[in-house]
Amino acid sequence: MRIIVYGLGAIGGCVAGLLARSGTDVVGIARGAMLEAVKADGLWLKGHELDESVPLTVVGNPSEIDFRDGDMILMCMKAQHMAGALEDLRAAGAGDQPLFCLQNGVVNEDMALRLFPKVHGVMVWMPATYLEPGRVLSFASPKFGVFETGLFPGGADHDDEDFVRAIDAAGMAGFTHPNVMAAKYGKLLMNLENILNAAMGPNAEKGPLPDLMRTEALAVLDSAGIVWEDRAKLVPERRDLARISDLPGEARSGSSSAQSLLRGTGSIETDYLNGEITRLGRLYGVPTPANAAMQRIGARMVRDALRPGDLTLSDLVAEVGTTD
Numbered sequence: 510m511r512i513i514v515y516g517l518g519a520i521g522g523c524v525a526g527l528l529a530r531s532g533t534d535v536v537g538i539a540r541g542a543m544l545e546a547v548k549a550d551g552l553w554l555k556g557h558e559l560d561e562s563v564p565l566t567v568v569g570n571p572s573e574i575d576f577r578d579g580d581m582i583l584m585c586m587k588a589q590h591m592a593g594a595l596e597d598l599r600a601a602g603a604g605d606q607p608l609f610c611l612q613n614g615v616v617n618e619d620m621a622l623r624l625f626p627k628v629h630g631v632m633v634w635m636p637a638t639y640l641e642p643g644r645v646l647s648f649a650s651p652k653f654g655v656f657e658t659g660l661f662p663g664g665a666d667h668d669d670e671d672f673v674r675a676i677d678a679a680g681m682a683g684f685t686h687p688n689v690m691a692a693k694y695g696k697l698l699m700n701l702e703n704i705l706n707a708a709m710g711p712n713a714e715k716g717p718l719p720d721l722m723r724t725e726a727l728a729v730l731d732s733a734g735i736v737w738e739d740r741a742k743l744v745p746e747r748r749d750l751a752r753i754s755d756l757p758g759e760a761r762s763g764s765s766s767a768q769s770l771l772r773g774t775g776s777i778e779t780d781y782l783n784g785e786i787t788r789l790g791r792l793y794g795v796p797t798p799a800n801a802a803m804q805r806i807g808a809r810m811v812r813d814a815l816r817p818g819d820l821t822l823s824d825l826v827a828e829v830g831t832t833d
């Protein structure tokens with residue numbers, strides 16, 4: 510089995526590096542400074558009792574890969590980059606290979622299913638950081654991350670089992686889940702807060718915003734009849750597998766959305782996190798002013814090249830008060 514990891518950032522980088530280190534045949538697809546750094550020096554991986562460079566085969570586009578039976582493809586880019594990535598994958602000749610969406614939010618699987626027949630959702634629990642080209646960190650221990658996988662829209666098959674085996678062998682923990690999207694909706698509730706530390710910095714007071722956003726989200730999920738499972742801190746029996754822990758010499762830089770701003774990538778995932786709640790709210794006639802305000806904040810931060818800490822709680826609360 511060969512695993513293609515598409516999007517070598519925080520999650521893709523950690524997963525690719527750990528898999529390669531455990532002896533799995535891995536090809537990474539990266540771009541920009543990350544591509545150049547990994548080509549030159551391999552991927553530097555840091556985690557609990559781990560601080561080493563991992564040699565990794567890396568390419569700049571799927572067209573450089575000769576896709577074959579037995580390949581498994583892990584989609585690890587943020588949702589705003591998914592459509593282009595899927596197009597490139599199809600143009601490169603990928604087709605029947607199982608595609609695993611290691612992403613937050615709930616839109617990626619549906620987008621993938623339009624182009625590819627075998628789509629799996631994965632609930633990703635891995636507090637990971639990518640700020641410097643060629644270097645990624647996982648702050649979870651004793652396992653480097655926990656992953657729940659299942660077929661989209663439901664079920665689980667032998668490819669999920671292969672995925673779990675590879676993940677387990679690489680120091681992470683994998684589980685199959687027959688209704689993985691319920692877990693992903695639960696994780697989405699948590700990721701509504703990504704924008705808060707992206708806007709206000711890692712340790713800022715969040716005031717009423719988490720409750721406001723969550724209350725709206727619960728109302729829309731209820732109106733839409735969407736089943737979800739709480740993933741606030743994983744399911745209780747798995748919490749000890751991957752606790753957030755300190756890494757010597759490293760500060761956690763906040764959510765994946767905060768990292769997009771810190772790296773100046775020119776985009777943020779908010780429209781696919783809080784934006785999923787506003788979309789459902791508009792479909793089902795449920796007001797979602799707090800989540801809509803956070804989308805406007807995300808868009809403004811990208812437009813004005815703002816960084817985490819540039820906005821205050823008063824700025825965010827004031828935005829909720831403006832009209833949608």
Ligand SMILES: NC(=O)C1=CN([C@@H]2O[C@H](COP(=O)(O)OP(=O)(O)OC[C@H]3O[C@@H](n4cnc5c(N)ncnc54)[C@H](OP(=O)(O)O)[C@@H]3O)[C@@H](O)[C@H]2O)C=CC1
Nearest residue numbers: 516517518519520539540586590612613633636637639765
């Ligand atoms: N970081 C975390 O702790 C967690 C993240 N997640 C989720 O995982 C997903 C990935 O997040 P994360 O790893 O943080 O994101 P990153 O931005 O760190 O990594 C994604 C990488 O994919 C690259 N990429 C995007 N499109 C392409 C393309 N077409 N070809 C090649 N490379 C491409 C990006 O490049 P570029 O930088 O140039 O855009 C980036 O390097 C998101 O859905 C996120 O919400 C889930 C749990 C935890």
Ligand SMILES: CC(C)(CO)C(=O)C(=O)O
Nearest residue numbers: 613635636637763764765
């Ligand atoms: C790690 C976690 C749960 C919150 O930081 C996350 O999912 C993200 O950063 O997107």
